[in-house]
Amino acid sequence: MYLHELPNSIEKMEFLVELDLRFSKISFLPDFIGNLKRLKVLKVAYTKIHTIPCSLGGVESLEELDASFCLHLKDEIPWELWSLTHLRILDLDGSPISTVPRKISGFSSLQTLKIASHRLSPLPELPSSLKCLVVVAAQFPILPNLSSLVHLHHLEVRKEQHMTLWIPHKVTSPWKDVLSINQLPLSLSTLKIHSIPQLPYISDLQNLLVLSISKCLMPCLPDLSHLKRLQELQLDDFPELVEIPGLGELESLKFLYIIMCDVIKQLPNLSKLKNLLRLKLIHCVKLRAVEGLKELNFLEYAEIRYCKSLERLPDVPTSTKLETDQAPLEPAEHTMQPAKRLRLSVD
Incomplete structure (x- = not known):
């Protein structure tokens, strides 16, 4: 039996730390999610949610948001989320989010960012706290200068195979110029490029x-x-x-x-x-x-x-x-x- 919507009783779970809704049938998150002030981990991967509610920006203790492979997710991230200064993991892999707002540089605690989309816009300046960056696209966006990400250990830049055919002589570069290509942080321990x-x-x-x-x-x-x-x-x-x-x-x-x-x-x-x-x-x-x-x-x-x-x-x-x-x-x-x-x- 699949869960189709969150029961109202969850609103009263004021000590709830982790909410795992992966693979459920829910199509929306109610606004009362913002009342779970102690929530640290929210996982909604592989659900049918259409939006991330603005009220989630009030959960200032949130450290991990896994919204990967939410194929119905609308093409935007609410600006209210940028108050989540404790967020360490933001996983949007496989979800149709094409724009990363410029305010992401203010995520001073963000360590892992995974984003994949058919039409990914150029990425803005990223927070220097990043340790893991995964960018997947049908056509590569322009990556920012990564040399300032002195804590970055894992970098993965690849074209998603099921999004488009690989036509060798029509491949675009994710870097603006040759100088940008060679400005990778020396801290890297894993490099995967495709x-x-x-x-x-x-x-x-x-x-x-x-x-x-x-x-x-x-x-x-x-x-x-x-x-x-x-x-x-x-x-x-x-x-x-x-x-x-x-x-x-x-x-x-x-x-x-x-x-x-x-x-x-x-x-x-x-x-x-x-x-x-x-x-x-x-x-x-x-x-x-x-x-x-x-x-x-x-x-x-x-x-x-x-x-x-x-x-x-x-x-x-x-x-x-x-x-x-x-x-x-x-x-x-x-x-x-x-x-x-x-x-x-x-x-």
Whole structure:
């Protein structure tokens, strides 16, 4: 049985701290929600609500608002919400909010902002307290200068796949100019970028632990050898990538996934990746060889599929589970060649 509306009795729950309405059938939040003065967490994800009531601005103790995937939500955020100075998490992922009001910079406690929309307007200046920023759009908005977000650890900028087709030569950039691209905060530990025409300069991101790049047209990545702390690298759908500079020097790397890199023929020797736990090489149709895996004693799992140009399967430690669609080469059989000269002797 699904809940279709909030009972009036909730108004009297003056000590209520968390209200979780996710996946319910409610289509509106009553104004008395503003009377829940001790409420800290409100979750209305995957509901049919049309608006966020102005009265919610009176709940000054609110720390988390999850309105993700509310597909009927109107295209606005009430200005009254900007009095929520204790708000730490604002999740609008998958909801049709196309405009982030300029007053969001006044959210002095905001740490996580997730927003996704078909037509996302340029983002205003963001609060310096942000630690996690996720921006998803059918067409990228212009991002503000992010260099002032000195606490930002997680940055994800991607085009939502189900919103629009990926047409490589019509991809727009989320950055205003080249200078803006290279002004990422040095505090980043996770960087995930999807469907952008030009990569930011990442060699200075010494704190980076996770790097994921997909649907990119660049033929070569920046030198990765300076990312000494990098533990996870995922490269997916690089139709023109021919080289991954510095890959063989990433000694802290634990997870390496290279998928649908159609023209790359050779990887650097991977023998220095002593901490590597999992390796996936999928749909790299021109890849000829993978060297150095035999020395990786911590390698638990390796998956190699649809790499039809691979000359032979790589040698791996005996403890490594190897999954592949390629049959190992069979040793050549000893066959007798047609004789050109024959000499028989009888004792």
